[in-house]
Amino acid sequence: MASFSKYDTTNGERWLLKITITDPVTHEKKRTTRRGFKKLSEAKAAAKIIEMEESKIKYNLKAHVIFKHIFEEFEQEYSKHLKPSTIYRKSIDIRKWILPEFGEKRLKDISKNDCQRYIDFMSTQLKSYKPIVIQAKNIFDYAVRNNYIESSPFTNTVYPKNTLYESEDAVENFWTKEQSLHFLKSLKENENLKIYAMFRTLLLTGLRKGELLALQESDINDKTQNLTINKTLYYKPDNTYQILKPKTKASIRKLHLDDETYSVLKDLIRQNKKLRLQYNVQTENKFIFIKETSFDPFRNSYMNEVLNKLCKRYELPKITVHGLRHSCASLLFAAGVDVKVVQKLLGHAHIETTMNVYTHVTTEQVEKTTDLLTDYLKEKSSGGQTVVKLEKKQ
Template sequence: MTKKKVSPIKAYKLKNGETRYEFPAYLGVDPLTGKQKRTMKRGFKTRKEAELALARIKLEVASGTYKQERVETYQELYDLWVVQYENTVEESTFVKTTGLFRNHILPSMGAYKIEKITIDICQKHVNEWAGKLKKFRTVKSYAAKVLDFAVKRGYLQTNPFMHVETAIKKKAIVKDDEEAENFYTKEQLIEFLSCLEKESNYKAYALFRLLAFSGMRKGEALALTWNDLNFTTNELRINKALSRGKDNQLYVKSTKTGVARTIKMDDKTMAVMKEWKKRQKQDYLVLGFNTMQPKQLVFSNEVNEYLQPTKTRKWILHVQKKYKLGTITTHGLRHTHCSLLFEAGASLKEVQDRLGHSDVQTTMNIYAHVTKKAKEEAIMKFASYLEM
């Protein structure tokens, strides 16, 4: 009995519920590379239309008369663009970007014919993204990059996204200033670390103490090895960061700005780190790990591998809830460090260098969120100066 041949033609649904058909097609061998060429053809309204197109391609490929058509849809253009884009960014950035396309941009625009994409169509989707996404401008920016690519390749004369309005009117939401602030005051930080110290999780205490007193990013702390700490000079070298790449795998990359920095630390924090190093050696020896290796991670998981970045959220929420503390995120400790540096009288340049900001504007944005105490002191200084 002959086996029934499975058709490569598949049906799929558009967002409006209509059915379309698609199929993968073999286009022969690329004479330049010697590799097989394949493509995905989609957008056919009937199965018969798709079958005829597939038969025509097969016939042309077999006779050697097939001529590669220019890309027709936004999806096809994206498939070309993303190959080039991957070579220009960090793996973690590539993963985040392709996630934006997969979840938001391609479902909206993937099936569109490139030459049919107008300003009104782009505006419609930007409005949709603005209604449901906080960072809709980022989504719009990436969607536009693909059409920039189309302009460079001669598929479009201009990019319609250039004329899209992004000042979308949002519903006014009145927020308490304190509710929006993601950092601790000096007193709150002292209480938070004191409560942490009471807990049995010394690793968490050491990590949060280090974050609060160094201002380093969480990814930078989780990539630290013991040879990055100099207990003689009380210095900390920050030259890498833990990030998430393809297939959800953790890997070490350069710092966010690509620049290494060495910062001074205080005696108490370095004493805490020294104590953690001693405890880590004892705890992990029981688990069968020798932590005295040169590239031993300062903060690792139970099998002495990279600690999952999500773990810190669980730790910080536990202590905040248990001791009824104000709620901030792990990243909020970086903002706390920045804010308290300004309170202590550090200059803008000193804070920028310590936190590893490539752009002083980033430092200034955090400065705009200085603590309530600093705001109160500012008005007191003003009143005192006027002597009224």
């Protein structure tokens, strides 16, 4: 509601208006005064513009919603379709990297420039920053779909061409045949049964971390030496674990164990049985890879921690547990196994995933083949010069 009054100045009479504006989000009322109008009609016209702007703001009220409230809606929506482990991982990233930047801002106040600056900043913080940026984009896309904003401020933003990480040496994501053999030999000679069984199984079967930790004694068929993979293990934030379905339908599979891997797994099972008898413990799930103190399965992080120490101990390139899965694939390809068979063994839902590994591995093989061809064509003369000999036509 606006009110008008006349006042005197050295330049003559002037009009002022007083109008109350309500914040569309907080609903707080704020009294605004405008001065200097020569005519009452000018003051009324100004009041009408202010009221129209306020009406427009109220009409576009959704754009005043705080970003973190949109995230909460978004989280409820996507959590219906994802595994608890995926939800937990994504939520950690969002709360650590996205909410501190956008959380307290209104949607209407977040511009394209803000989003571009955010992308540029993230590129200096993380090597794999793009998945987190995509998560931020997804939240804004949700806001667009639900009519909070007309368009996403991430539209037409770009990823920087150069980052601080481009000059860093990439962590090796797979081992060669020689490195793999050295690793297995070192484990067998120096480590305990559990460590040897764990990492031999990972390297020679290509199991995912959660799949290995979910293995139970009943998953091994003694007649066929087949291993059944039909579940995965997830540790919740409260330190309790949950057995879930595997990543995809393709992840449900049977693998034939080589004699030694079968043998060490059976030895480990016998060792676990002795421990249960010794401590008089009955467990509902007889996991193969267990903590001796609680008989619960290990956490995913345990394997990476141990593997980091093993890489240093045996002077091997640093690799992740997932890198052992990649190494398994590379060894299968090097042994001449068909791509479709490797896809089935590793439980890849899409052949493109398998082909990405295949391309990586064969690139190195192609480079070696080119060197062999060059060496074949070259021959050193007695004078030490390198020449190419070609047979003359008869």
